[in-house]
Amino acid sequence: MRLSAPQFLSLLSLGLLSACGGGGSDSSEPDTVTLAAGDTFTYQRVVTPEGGSGTTSHFTEALASINLVNGKSTRIHTFSNGAAGRTLQYASTDVLSGATYGSTNCVRTANAGASTRTFAAPPLATEQTWTYGYVDTCTTGAAVTALSVTGSGRIIALETVSGTAGSFQAVRYALNEMEFNSAASTYTQRSATCLRDTVMGIVLSCTTREAVTTEVGGPAVVTTLQTDLIGFKVADHPASVSTVARFAGVWSLDYTGSDTGECASLRVDADGLVSATCASDLSGDFTLAGTVSSNGAFSATTSHGRNFSGTFSSPSTATGNWLGTVGAVGAWSATHR
Structure with a gap:
């Protein structure tokens, strides 16, 4: 089986956004939002192979629980294309410790001397950079797949963006990542440009390019993923927008x-x-x-x-x-x- 890296699987992104300048104070978003169990985020994802037409699917991420003592939270993903639900376990903010994909269980461990944190640590600043490296060991029955990942990120700008659900205080950043799948003997190179809401900690407007090659060579299989938030229900956010x-x-x-x-x-x-x-x-x-x-x-x-x-x-x-x-x-x- 082939699994994409969990932080790309769980990208939360908002479409129809436009930049409104650099980090101004005119955002309609409150300065603080407390997420709680039952909050949901619904997305549309378009996957387009190079030279082909896009396939659209929808999924919803429901926040199942938050442990306010150690920051652990569980997020449950339900996909409309029939894929199994996904549960992500975070050791702390932006640090994924494990995941369940249907009948597949994954445990994440850091590479020697590397961090598993896949987003910048606060305080955030333009041109801030970070690196990460880890192995996801995924077990399905007796089959074991190791996903070895190294990556880096860079903050491009702090800005305010507007969409159909209101304005958001955001950070624009770039990611570059390489993944080796031991079971499939494939390399996946990913590059992404994203916007992330700094109040709720969710990613806004992320476009990802994936190029997959095999160990034996041959042409790369290139795919573009565009994921858009089309609605969210957050009890503590005044601009929540329900979507069927x-x-x-x-x-x-x-x-x-x-x-x-x-x-x-x-x-x-x-x-x-x-x-x-x-x-x-x-x-x-x-x-x-x-x-x-x-x-x-x-x-x-x-x-x-x-x-x-x-x-x-x-x-x-x-x-x-x-x-x-x-x-x-x-x-x-x-x-x-």
């Missing part, structure tokens, strides 16, 4: 009551359209079609005359009730796959 795309992806729905059954692959697209082919223990297969709104309100009808309603309470869980003919009733629950 935070529910996008494939869900598993089970229902009980007067009848029991399941919708094993209920799909929600980035516009909130919901569709599924389901199985009933009493009446066989049926289809379901409906919508979910940006605030999670869900309603749908089925091909055999039932109505489903409820709430998508988070990017990973949803519950509600269903109503059929002749007094048939029940409840349902769903989880993101």
Whole structure:
């Protein structure tokens, strides 16, 4: 299997940004924002191979917990393209200590004499530089993959940027990185130019170029990744913007009551359209079609005359009730796959 470096997998970026000058005080963003469990960030990512057309996917990062004693936090990623969820564990701010990618578990250790910190330490300043080096040892069953990474970064400017969700105090910086994948015997060279919000500590507007080569040589396989934040829900941020795309992806729905059954692959697209082919223990297969709104309100009808309603309470869980003919009733629950 091939895994990209976790800090690039978890880049949080905001599209439709424009620079407004150097680090001014006219930002609508508050000076401090306290992140909390339940805060979510939803992204659109476009992956474009050299000479080809782009493929768009969406994913949501939910902040599961923050340990205020030692700074550890867990972030859960849910991808709309069917990829397994990702859990990232941080030893402290900007220092990733381990990760889980579906059934793959990774542990990060620093190279001798190197740092695993992949972003500059405060106070931030123009032309500030940093380097890092580490090995991610990833285990899937009996298979072990070592991802050896070395990289460097440089701050280009401190500035204020504006987007659809407001203005942000930001730092523009560049990253260059080389990764060796022991299982695939491939080298991946990455270069990225990014904007990072200095208040919430998330990356804004990041464009990454990847060039993959093998040990035996041959032409590089080049891909460009553009990741854009299209909405976020942060309880302590006054400019939070909800987006229905935070529910996008494939869900598993089970229902009980007067009848029991399941919708094993209920799909929600980035516009909130919901569709599924389901199985009933009493009446066989049926289809379901409906919508979910940006605030999670869900309603749908089925091909055999039932109505489903409820709430998508988070990017990973949803519950509600269903109503059929002749007094048939029940409840349902769903989880993101």
